[in-house]
Amino acid sequence: MHHWPLLSILTWLPIGGGVLVMLAGEGRAALARWLALGVAIAAFVLSLPLYADFDTTTAALQFVERLPWVPALHADYYLGIDGIALPLIVLTTFSTVLVIIAGWTVIEKRPSQYFAAFLIMEGLMVGVFSAADALLFYVLWEAMLIPMFIIIGVWGGTRRVYATIKFFLYTFLGSVLMLVALIYMYLKAGSYELAAFYHLPLTLPEQTLIFLAFFAAFAVKVPMVPVHTWLPDAHVEAPTGGSVILAAIMLKMGGYGFLRFSLPITPDAARSLDWLVIGLSLIAVVYIGLIALAQRDMKKLIAYSSIAHMGFVTLGCFVGFEIVASTGSTQGAVLGLSGAMVQMISHGLVSGALFLCVGVLYDRLHTREIGAYGGVINTMPIFGAFMVLFALANAGLPGTSGFVGEFMVVLASFRASFWYAFIAATTLILGAAYTLWLVKRVIFGEVANDGVASLKDLNGREFVVLGILAIAVLALGLYPKALTDVMEPTLQNLVQLMSVSKA
Amino acid sequence: MNPTSAIDFALARPEIFLLGATCVVLLADLWISDRNRQLTYFLAMATLFLTALLVTGAPDGRHLAFHGMFVSDGIAKLLKLVACGTVAAVFLYSRDYLIQRGLFRGEYFVLVLFATFGIFIMASAGSLLTMYLGIELLALSQYSLVAFDRDSPVAAEAAMKYFVLGAIASGLLLYGISIIYGVTGTFDLAELATRVDAAAASKVGLLFGLAFLLAGISFKFGAVPFHMWVPDVYHGAPTSVTLFLGAAPKLAYFALAIRVLAEGLGGAVGAWQEMLVVVAVLSIAVGNIVAVAQTNLKRMLAYSTISNVGFILLGILAGTPFGYRAALFYTITYVIMALGSFAMIVLLSRKGFEADRIEDFRGLAQDHPWFAWMMLFLMVSTAGVPPFVGFFAKLYVIQAVLDVGLTWVAIVAVLLSVVGAFYYLRIVKVMFFDPPADEVSVTAGGSLKLLLSLNALTVLALGVFNTALVNAIARAIP
Numbered sequence: 009m010h011h012w013p014l015l016s017i018l019t020w021l022p023i024g025g026g027v028l029v030m031l032a033g034e035g036r037a038a039l040a041r042w043l044a045l046g047v048a049i050a051a052f053v054l055s056l057p058l059y060a061d062f063d064t065t066t067a068a069l070q071f072v073e074r075l076p077w078v079p080a081l082h083a084d085y086y087l088g089i090d091g092i093a094l095p096l097i098v099l100t101t102f103s104t105v106l107v108i109i110a111g112w113t114v115i116e117k118r119p120s121q122y123f124a125a126f127l128i129m130e131g132l133m134v135g136v137f138s139a140a141d142a143l144l145f146y147v148l149w150e151a152m153l154i155p156m157f158i159i160i161g162v163w164g165g166t167r168r169v170y171a172t173i174k175f176f177l178y179t180f181l182g183s184v185l186m187l188v189a190l191i192y193m194y195l196k197a198g199s200y201e202l203a204a205f206y207h208l209p210l211t212l213p214e215q216t217l218i219f220l221a222f223f224a225a226f227a228v229k230v231p232m233v234p235v236h237t238w239l240p241d242a243h244v245e246a247p248t249g250g251s252v253i254l255a256a257i258m259l260k261m262g263g264y265g266f267l268r269f270s271l272p273i274t275p276d277a278a279r280s281l282d283w284l285v286i287g288l289s290l291i292a293v294v295y296i297g298l299i300a301l302a303q304r305d306m307k308k309l310i311a312y313s314s315i316a317h318m319g320f321v322t323l324g325c326f327v328g329f330e331i332v333a334s335t336g337s338t339q340g341a342v343l344g345l346s347g348a349m350v351q352m353i354s355h356g357l358v359s360g361a362l363f364l365c366v367g368v369l370y371d372r373l374h375t376r377e378i379g380a381y382g383g384v385i386n387t388m389p390i391f392g393a394f395m396v397l398f399a400l401a402n403a404g405l406p407g408t409s410g411f412v413g414e415f416m417v418v419l420a421s422f423r424a425s426f427w428y429a430f431i432a433a434t435t436l437i438l439g440a441a442y443t444l445w446l447v448k449r450v451i452f453g454e455v456a457n458d459g460v461a462s463l464k465d466l467n468g469r470e471f472v473v474l475g476i477l478a479i480a481v482l483a484l485g486l487y488p489k490a491l492t493d494v495m496e497p498t499l500q501n502l503v504q505l506m507s508v509s510k511a
Numbered sequence: 512m513n514p515t516s517a518i519d520f521a522l523a524r525p526e527i528f529l530l531g532a533t534c535v536v537l538l539a540d541l542w543i544s545d546r547n548r549q550l551t552y553f554l555a556m557a558t559l560f561l562t563a564l565l566v567t568g569a570p571d572g573r574h575l576a577f578h579g580m581f582v583s584d585g586i587a588k589l590l591k592l593v594a595c596g597t598v599a600a601v602f603l604y605s606r607d608y609l610i611q612r613g614l615f616r617g618e619y620f621v622l623v624l625f626a627t628f629g630i631f632i633m634a635s636a637g638s639l640l641t642m643y644l645g646i647e648l649l650a651l652s653q654y655s656l657v658a659f660d661r662d663s664p665v666a667a668e669a670a671m672k673y674f675v676l677g678a679i680a681s682g683l684l685l686y687g688i689s690i691i692y693g694v695t696g697t698f699d700l701a702e703l704a705t706r707v708d709a710a711a712a713s714k715v716g717l718l719f720g721l722a723f724l725l726a727g728i729s730f731k732f733g734a735v736p737f738h739m740w741v742p743d744v745y746h747g748a749p750t751s752v753t754l755f756l757g758a759a760p761k762l763a764y765f766a767l768a769i770r771v772l773a774e775g776l777g778g779a780v781g782a783w784q785e786m787l788v789v790v791a792v793l794s795i796a797v798g799n800i801v802a803v804a805q806t807n808l809k810r811m812l813a814y815s816t817i818s819n820v821g822f823i824l825l826g827i828l829a830g831t832p833f834g835y836r837a838a839l840f841y842t843i844t845y846v847i848m849a850l851g852s853f854a855m856i857v858l859l860s861r862k863g864f865e866a867d868r869i870e871d872f873r874g875l876a877q878d879h880p881w882f883a884w885m886m887l888f889l890m891v892s893t894a895g896v897p898p899f900v901g902f903f904a905k906l907y908v909i910q911a912v913l914d915v916g917l918t919w920v921a922i923v924a925v926l927l928s929v930v931g932a933f934y935y936l937r938i939v940k941v942m943f944f945d946p947p948a949d950e951v952s953v954t955a956g957g958s959l960k961l962l963l964s965l966n967a968l969t970v971l972a973l974g975v976f977n978t979a980l981v982n983a984i985a986r987a988i989p
Contacts, residue, residue: 079978
């Protein structure tokens with residue numbers, strides 16, 4: 009085991025680095041950039057030992073650090089990761105590096121504050137994923153809103169102020185109810201430690217209210233229908249880097265919350281209300297998929313496709329109850345949860361990549377209208393190849409990461425009910441329809457106008473970013489075992505917690 | 512009855528010194544020429560410093576003096592120390608502002624010191640009469656402070672309004688005190704506690720007196736439905752006075768509520784809890800909702816005060832030691848945040864220009880990113896977003912309320928705080944997202960900038976590490 013407090017370093021190094029970058033000031037943008045990149049790469053490199061030294065045979069928390077923090081509330085500075093948190097942390101540090109490279113010269117307005125905000129976000133996000141104390145989790149969870157609020161509001165598009173305030177208030181509204189639930193449980197358990205919440209006996213009515221409070225927080229973050237409306241606005245108006253972080257990491261917070269809080273803490277309520285979540289997930293898959301078809305703005309289309317994909321995550325999380333009920337085996341539930349996790353990681357890579365692709369085009373022609381493009385492949389062949397690859401991954405082509413998660417969730421749904429699987433599988437058609445149609449309109453065909461004719465292909469910086477992502481998408485698609493092995497014991501344990509009644 | 516002894520005077524040493532020194536400042540100021548007016552400032556600062564030293568030297572534990580009229584205990588000590596610090600910060604923040612407006616006169620310092628003396632008396636009140644004396648001393652000083660800028664018609668109007676409404680509130684309070692005296696036969700709070708038990712609490716007479724008392728307390732706090740004066744007074748008074756009004760007196764009103772309700776009428780907790788729930792929830796609702804419509808920052812902060820007072824009352828109405836501690840934590844941290852927020856207005860104000868409209872903060876992040884971030888800290892902290900201290904203040908209060916089973920109150924309170932988040936965010940939006948209207952200039956001196964930065968960073972530091980403050984409060988309210 010490591011003697012280094014790796015999780016603390018991964019949390020505080022980017023935050024400290026972010027403050028330094030900000031203090032570097034706007035006058036020294038080059039220094040700020042290199043400093044930010046250095047910190048981001050250092051954080052990514054330091055997150056690799058987490059994966060390398062992770063013990064894949066146990067569901068216990070690893071890399072644990074624990075210090076007293078607020079003794080009056082019995083809340084500790086308690087960090088530790090299991091198989092659910094680890095992939096998300098690596099995804100976070102990975103995405104931040106890409107975001108910083110992607111914003112290298114594109115951001116001209118207050119660049120040092122831009123990079124600083126992303127570094128601070130990174131630290132807070134790693135903290136959220138590694139917190140094993142509910143109060144610490146909540147503090148970091150809410151603190152994330154502030155840099156994101158600034159990122160969308162300062163560097164976003166024309167309706168950025170509306171979008172960012174909507175984003176903040178939606179997520180804040182969801183979170184405060186979760187806070188009440190956490191305090192309620194603290195008063196019963198006498199500690200904010202998550203493990204204490206897992207073993208806290210709660211009656212079904214209590215569980216139901218707590219579940220709904222959590223649901224308010226996580227459903228907004230995922231986002232699920234009908235509280236998804238902040239996402240298209242936030243995504244469209246955010247700068248490219250903001251969209252990437254939103255799609256790749258922040259949406260995962262909702263799924264992570266379901267896995268970390270809702271399922272193990274309120275298993276009975278989750279079981280009795282699983283129809284609600286499954287229903288909303290299926291609506292997201294079908295209805296949002298149809299909405300995505302009708303979009304004219306590239307970012308909006310990808311944003312809606314994100315909501316549809318996240319529907320798979322919530323479906324995979326909750327379908328397990330039905331499987332256990334109908335077959336009595338827990339293996340199907342583990343499959344569903346693994347599918348949800350793989351889908352989260354894959355969606356992080358794929359949607360992040362697609363937003364970066366849109367960013368590449370936007371930086372050149374300053375429009376995201378699908379109608380303003382056409383025949384891009386003629387002037388940007390390398391870019392076109394990348395875009396097609398990511399689009400196919402988004403549609404769930406076998407061999408890419410997009411396929412694995414969807415396939416696992418559909419497979420698990422089959423064990424619960426044929427109809428769940430049937431409706432979920434429509435995404436294979438809808439997803440293919442809206443992504444391929446997007447590709448057809450933007451990439452292929454005749455060169456549409458002078459703007460497209462004047463496009464220059466990827467520069468070295470963009471090539472590196474998209475190239476790394478392409479490798480990751482293919483690697484995860486071809487060898488998902490590297491990911492599923494890490495989570496297996498944790499998910500087994502989670503299913504165990506889910507299937508024991510607490511009432 | 513024992514004659515007054517030297518020990519009595521020893522316990523009241525900080526008060527006696529503060530009163531004496533204030534009179535010295537008053538007299539000395541007569542002989543100080545306008546050129547040397549800084550001397551008054553330094554004398555006032557020295558008074559506060561020495562008073563704070565005397566307060567720290569007070570003995571630990573609970574001691575009574577002057578036949579129980581005067582109490583020296585942990586709460587009093589803590590409140591007095593925080594009051595000294597707050598007033599010193601007010602003086603420092605106000606100095607440049609007053610000089611630029613030709614208001615740098617001895618009266619300001621003397622009146623604030625007298626008000627501080629009132630706060631001290633309220634913090635140490637052992638009887639309803641002592642409490643009333645303190646209230647009046649504080650109130651009269653505040654009326655005159657609001658009217659302190661003689662040439663400003665707005666200030667005069669605000670002072671008049673404050674005075675008339677304040678006089679009515681004092682009358683209500685006194686009437687309540689007299690009824691309670693009529694029912695129980697004592698002014699002494701400790702004695703009152705033994706006479707008011709659950710049985711006595713159901714007497715109509717006592718409830719009647721309690722209602723008047725609560726009306727008076729709510730008025731002082733500025734809680735709904737007795738809040739009408741708050742926005743007008745905060746807006747009308749010179750900002751250096753609003754600084755004081757918005758911060759230090761809250762400590763005294765907290766003492767008023769704790770001493771009278773918790774210590775004196777603790778037996779009637781069921782009765783006043785119900786009344787306070789209504790007042791607190793209404794304050795949070797009205798404060799947060801009406802603040803959304805404000806365009807003037809001072810008025811907005813006034814409504815924000817109203818909603819924050821609602822949260823303080825939530826802690827008090829829990830009626831548990833944890834609740835009182837939560838309320839005290841809330842009060843102290845709110846005082847720190849309010850000081851910083853009003854000081855931001857002072858920072859951006861300059862000769863002939865009051866930066867008290869929200870649009871005056873436009874584009875601050877462009878020209879002065881440091882102070883924009885400081886203001887952001889203060890605003891999101893007041894909105895209750897972690898990791899800032901305002902979040903923990905709300906957390907403790909909500910926990911206290913949940914602990915006594917008032918779950919619906921907790922849920923309403925947090926939902927309304929989302930409404931509150933909107934108008935704090937609007938300030939952030941104006942500073943960060945809007946282009947600057949014209950050159951935002953900061954002419955303030957270095958010490959003001961330093962203190963303001965410290966003030967805002969304290970809001971962050973206290974959020975991450977609040978154990979020291981929590982422990983100090985736990986010692987004060989065991």
